[in-house]
Amino acid sequence: MDDTFCYGVKAQNPRPRCIFFANRVLKLWLFFFVFICFPLVLSNGEETTNANKLIKIGAIIDIHSRTGREEKTALDIAVQSFNSNDSNNHKLSLHIQDSGRNPLLAATVARKLIKEQEVEVIIGLETWEEAVVVGDIGSRAQVPVLSFAAPAITPPLATARWPFLVRMANEDSKQMKCIAAIIGLFNWKRVIVIYEDDSFGSESGKLALLSEALQDVGSEVEFRLVLPPFSSVTNPNVAVHEELKNLQKK
Template sequence: MIKKQKVQVIVGMHKWTEATQVAELASQAQIPIISFAAPSITPQMMGIRWPYLVTLANNGTAYVKCIADIVRAYGWQRVVAVYEDDGYGGDYGILALLSQALQVDGSIIEYHLALPSSSYMFDSGKFIREELQKLIENTQSRVFIVMQSSLDMVIHLFREASQMGLVDRESVWIIPESITNSLEYVTKVDISYMEGALGIKTYYSGNSGEYQYFEAQFRRIFRDKYPEEDNRNPGFYALQAYDSIKITARALDRMANGNSSGKNILLSEILSTNYLGLSGEIQFEGMQLLQNHTLRIVNVDGKPYRELDFWTLEQGFTTSLSMVQRGNDASRNTESLSGLVIWPGKLELRVPKGWNMPTKQNPMKIAVPGRTSFSKFVKVEYGEHGYPVKYTGFCIEIFEKVLKLLEYDLPYEYYPINGTYPDLVQFVYNKVTTISICLPQGN
């Protein structure tokens, strides 16, 4: 394209790795690149390494903070991070951001579910089933946060997870903007596997005259070209594409009117854009889009989704843009979403627990004092090799009596700890999942 067709601007790339690979070549020819992807964490030398790469997308900062607010609002303590590994380490930045945002309120990423690109796998379904089985055996968390993934992989993931009972009434699924923006193109059968998931997307207004004209034209052309397709609405990526062509055309017009030419001047004109596009406000700071921190939370409900609250860094969850526009006049709301969420399994009346009961492979760990002066309350008896063989006392008896009244099995294991009561409390606070058995002194 650069050598033979003499293109002046290259537009597209929904993955950051793709954008950087194209930018390596285009920078040598001094061709501006407008990318629909942005890095989660901006590299310090980005402007030097890719001097012609312009990002028309938000980075991951607002997205992960919105996720953290959702997790905080519903009190989930542990989550599973799901991502499609691109082989270049591009996911680690957003995983680090998510981990940091969750830790503010004491939540953690309990498990990383990494999936290779489907193009590298002969049988995607089999691989996903095996990885999900490992997850079931090794973790109790059922709050699944999909960070970065192709639509094809997410469809495979939900299909297999549904069949294995992981998209049920106690599970939570949160999908990223790249998937939420593509739900219009997912079949009804595949959408049915995703029902109940929460999605996050960048907010844009569909009320302007320019948008409504574009939508009508898009629907007409799409209907004529693809008459068999049901959904003819322009997605967010169509708006991005329209805006990128619009700002390029404006930049070329300004160059023509100013009787100037040159690749550097074209890049400068693109970066000087101040334009309210269909995808939102377009202004650049350096080589990057000024961030739009107004997000929309949606609930997948087979249509393909229902819109719930807005979210901003300053306000948290809010039901109207007027509250967002008032800025700091309103207090920040991170208590809960105001809209009705229909969770997986058509759960409406309560929030999913977000965790699974302990299993024999992963039993509940109960720490008890290994040495105590109050043996009537709890006592650990040790065998000849110094290992605990029996747990007795009032507290043990009460616990085991209560277990018999439960209507379900609760696998558990006792662990003697030779420490103080504050030490035991600290284990709970630190969310310790692996406890070493402490033998009594002298053994």
């Protein structure tokens, strides 16, 4: 349910519903935006004598997942777009590593990127667990780490603990409050939550936060439809269609 938006049609009373889908388009545009703008930050007002400086950027993603493939495409397009602009005094060199959403592997490849590739920034990291371990490594090496992952609730003294970790997303509790506010605005008393199964167990915490936020606006989760991981399904479109058809019969 990362970067979740609300799509729904208010049904006839007494069964108004709101259906949620994970939307990753915003994240991909954020990748593009960061890669276009971040070299200006890295230059830090350097004189033009450093023209044509090559900025090495590391990316840690799950390249075997659908999200990872989309992120890789967005990263490649962003770098190509930036480098094709002849007016830029800096060029980007992208080094992508696969973490498989495994925090230990993410830490290993982060050290490799810093030591062997000498990257000046690391971007990516789909889970908060990955973000914090790489944030520790980045803080010790003084390499900024930009992550689109966010915790359910921001830990105390997070900035002091991970001074080089830049979180590009709000914590889950704020996202869930935003969703609940939309539901409250439309006076939907019962909602259906639809999401892809997360084998890492992160969805349970988000759903708890959503349920709590819904209570504050007088609503509740009527039903949860958990879709199988798309990577495990031969034809995801057909599988989702069948699940939605079954849902309509309930």
